[in-house]
């Protein structure tokens with residue numbers, strides 16, 4: 001008896017909520033029924049043909065507004081019912097997100113499902129007394145449960161969260177080298193693409209960037225995309241890049257792009273110490289006169305690119321070289337920002353003993369990592385709970401990374417554009433023409 005009563009109550013609740021959840025669908029069905037009842041089936045056929053024709057013209061003439069206002073909304077309604085509503089209870093119970101109190105089960109409630117071009121956003125009302133962290137810890141279970149490649153949790157307010165499930169991977173295909181911008185914005189260099197299809201823009205002026213990833217994860221593409229985006233300014237002389245290339249593989253290809261280049265320990269340390277001297281000279285000139293750096297030919301933005309920084313700070317056999325390199329890097333990263341000196345470094349192993357300076361880099365890029373515990377080491381505490389599974393990045397997708405974009409603590413999945421050897425040769429040849 002109780003069970004049947006519960007079913008009836010749920011059915012009534014569902015019917016009452018239906019017009020609020022799906023107003024267009026319920027309105028259309030009611031309108032169709034009314035036309036069929038008052039005017040007959042022939043007129044219903046005419047009305048449906050007119051509406052269908054109108055929608056067809058809309059789709060044909062204005063496809064993007066049709067997609068936004070009709071296609072994605074219809075998809076959202078469909079996925080709400082077919083994917084999320086249908087699997088909600090079993091997935092949440094198995095994932096341990098259903099709560100029990102006095103032998104009653106309480107489930108978080110789906111408020112709304114909306115679709116963008118690439119993802120489903122499921123807005124959820126939490127059960128009172130639970131926290132968004134419970135969902136953040138279960139992102140893997142949720143993603144697998146709803147058949148999505150990943151899941152990200154965003155908190156909108158009290159008991160109000162959004163679960164974002166990508167429907168397809170927008171980063172599955174290699175992205176060719178980005179077009180070189182005519183006007184270089186050093187605070188927004190085009191690097192590649194974000195998971196939602198928007199451009200991934202990197203700030204370099206006023207910060208330092210550390211790129212971490214195992215061998216073959218695509219660190220080179222991050223460095224080269226940044227250098228490529230700056231080439232017009234390098235040609236104009238308002239940006240100067242000094243490169244340290246211990247592996248002699250990554251950067252030697254485009255040597256003409258670099259104002260200075262070093263490939264062994266001693267030369268690398270000298271380069272870093274020269275950079276420190278240049279920075280301090282600039283700081284002395286600016287003192288009391290200028291608070292921010294504006295790149296000019298006389299005072300260019302100086303970018304120190306270091307491939308495999310641990311070679312200098314941890315692996316170099318000479319202790320003196322290691323110590324001097326670490327000192328110089330610490331000075332550059334702690335004092336360079338406001339005087340127009342930035343360090344863009346790459347690193348394979350983020351463990352503390354390998355690089356003590358990790359925290360001096362305000363911006364970090366986590367390419368594919370070896371272990372789950374390294375994610376928070378690179379992107380900061382809580383990054384993995386928020387869905388930055390850099391250790392699960394597919395080895396077949398080099399260049400894919402997690403980053404924190406400015407003004408947000410939510411890690412975003414991005415893919416760096418692939419700058420091929422031919423692209424680098426073309427960039428270097430252009431530079432020879434200028435020199």
Ligand SMILES: Nc1ncnc2c1ncn2[C@@H]1O[C@H](COP(=O)(O)OP(=O)(O)OP(=O)(O)O)[C@@H](O)[C@H]1O
Nearest residue numbers: 174214215216217218219220221398399416417418
């Ligand atoms: N963004 C990218 N998109 C597609 N393919 C890429 C990308 N970046 C790198 N690759 C491919 O992956 C290979 C390894 O990349 P890369 O040498 O940049 O890795 P790495 O992290 O610098 O490795 P190592 O530390 O060994 O130098 C490249 O030869 C290239 O074929």
